[in-house]
Amino acid sequence: xxxxxxTHKELEKTILVGLRTPGITHQLLEEYLDELAFLAETxxxxxxxxxxxxxxxxDNKTFVGRGKLDEVLExxxxxxxxxxxxxxxxxxxxxxxxxxxxxxxxxxxxxxILDIFAKNAKTAAAKTQVxxxxxxxxxxxxxxxxxHLQKQRGGIGMRGPGEKEIExxxxxxxxxxxxxxxxxxxxxxxxxxxRKNRGKMVRVALVGYTNVGKSTLMNTLSKSSVLAENxxxxxxxxxxRKVVVGNLPFLVADTVGFIRKLPHHLVDSFKSTLDxxxxxxxxxxxxxxxxxxxxxxxxxxxxxxxxxDKTEKKMIMVFNKIDAFTYTxxxxxxxxxxxxxxxxxxxxxxxxMARDLDTVFISAKNKDNLNDFKELIYNEVRTIHTxxxxxxxxxxxxxxxxxxxVSGEE
Numbered sequence: 001x002x003x004x005x006x007t008h009k010e011l012e013k014t015i016l017v018g019l020r021t022p023g024i025t026h027q028l029l030e031e032y033l034d035e036l037a038f039l040a041e042t043x044x045x046x047x048x049x050x051x052x053x054x055x056x057x058x059d060n061k062t063f064v065g066r067g068k069l070d071e072v073l074e075x076x077x078x079x080x081x082x083x084x085x086x087x088x089x090x091x092x093x094x095x096x097x098x099x100x101x102x103x104x105x106x107x108x109x110x111x112x113i114l115d116i117f118a119k120n121a122k123t124a125a126a127k128t129q130v131x132x133x134x135x136x137x138x139x140x141x142x143x144x145x146x147x148h149l150q151k152q153r154g155g156i157g158m159r160g161p162g163e164k165e166i167e168x169x170x171x172x173x174x175x176x177x178x179x180x181x182x183x184x185x186x187x188x189x190x191x192x193x194x195r196k197n198r199g200k201m202v203r204v205a206l207v208g209y210t211n212v213g214k215s216t217l218m219n220t221l222s223k224s225s226v227l228a229e230n231x232x233x234x235x236x237x238x239x240x241r242k243v244v245v246g247n248l249p250f251l252v253a254d255t256v257g258f259i260r261k262l263p264h265h266l267v268d269s270f271k272s273t274l275d276x277x278x279x280x281x282x283x284x285x286x287x288x289x290x291x292x293x294x295x296x297x298x299x300x301x302x303x304x305x306x307x308x309d310k311t312e313k314k315m316i317m318v319f320n321k322i323d324a325f326t327y328t329x330x331x332x333x334x335x336x337x338x339x340x341x342x343x344x345x346x347x348x349x350x351x352x353m354a355r356d357l358d359t360v361f362i363s364a365k366n367k368d369n370l371n372d373f374k375e376l377i378y379n380e381v382r383t384i385h386t387x388x389x390x391x392x393x394x395x396x397x398x399x400x401x402x403x404x405x406v407s408g409e410e
Contacts, residue, residue, distance in 0.1 A: 012082035014040055015075050016050040019058055019088065031293050035260065036087045036109065038211075043116050048079045062101070063094050069101065076102055083107055089263070092141045110137060110263040117266065125187045132180040133266050139173050191275065200388055201242075202250040202381045205280035207305065209297040210257025212288040213320040217364040218254040238276050245378045248385060253280065258304045267307070274308055281384050282314045284377070289361070290324035314380055316358045318373060323363040
């Protein structure tokens with residue numbers, strides 16, 4: 001029998017580089033690099049080494065200092081990596097200098113996220129939005145990108161515009177950006193028409209940091225099959241489902257997850273996706289309570305929402321993944337202050353989050369406490385629905401948890 005030829009594509013190896021500037025603790029920097037590692041793995045790379053440095057501000061030529069750069073160069077040779085990924089957006093000159101010194105592909109956080117979006121874009125709308133964001137990122141970096149386009153190399157950061165032709169003339173790129181913006185205007189009009197055709201049904205939008213379980217909750221609530229994976233940005237296209245809880249119909253939208261330092265190119269180009277957030281009557285903020293940095297994730301989502309929409313909306317906080325939540329009880333003689341690891345789930349339920357907001361603690365995966373969430377969402381939707389259609393109030397009485405059956409459709 002002849003030797004079998006493996007068709008498995010070998011994952012590329014990469015090095016991660018992060019900078020600790022004033023205001024960033026060592027622990028926070030490690031959390032940032034953990035997230036960068038997750039992004040790299042989602043894009044199809046294996047992080048084999050990470051380097052960090054403390055500086056008052058990034059070096060304007062090479063991001064990190066020359067001594068640290070020498071360490072990174074040594075790591076590139078020892079580990080034979082294909083790329084080096086920096087946890088911040090690099091300037092065109094920094095990219096050019098780093099590539100010249102390290103002799104491997106250089107990616108920054110923005111380029112990595114754009115690559116994942118390109119990988120996950122399925123619909124014409126998402127593909128157009130991603131391509132626009134990629135060209136906007138590419139335009140100021142044309143000098144540096146010449147070498148990429150000439151060599152036509154594959155790998156992370158090379159999906160999309162960089163793979164097609166050597167079209168790096170600024171006029172051509174600007175023409176493409178103009179054309180893509182025109183295409184998005186048409187797409188926005190189509191989306192707007194679709195939203196108008198839904199009538200005045202109450203709209204609920206699931207929002208939250210990426211990979212917190214929004215799609216799993218969507219599937220559970222609407223009995224649908226939205227893609228739910230343990231990957232960042234697995235959901236890219238907004239999915240809208242009609243849901244009926246008890247006898248009350250409303251719409252639920254599963255939106256793209258937010259993330260720290262979400263590239264402004266994406267915020268601009270994904271306007272039609274984010275319109276589902278703007279036009280929602282109720283926002284359901286889903287939080288992964290098992291994540292060590294969930295409070296920072298809450299802050300990032302809240303700040304992003306403020307940038308998107310200044311209007312006050314009803315907010316429901318859903319702390320998900322209680323099945324994965326763990327804590328370490330503190331010894332009675334331990335005099336150190338309490339920290340997040342020492343709080344039990346019951347402790348968290350008694351914090352400001354549970355007192356000041358409509359809050360539920362659930363496991364969408366195991367369907368724990370879902371009746372509490374159904375009751376809460378039913379009551380909030382009913383309040384808005386009966387104000388909008390007062391003559392139908394008798395159709396939607398206060399009902400018990402046992403009556404809260406759910407059905408859903410596209």
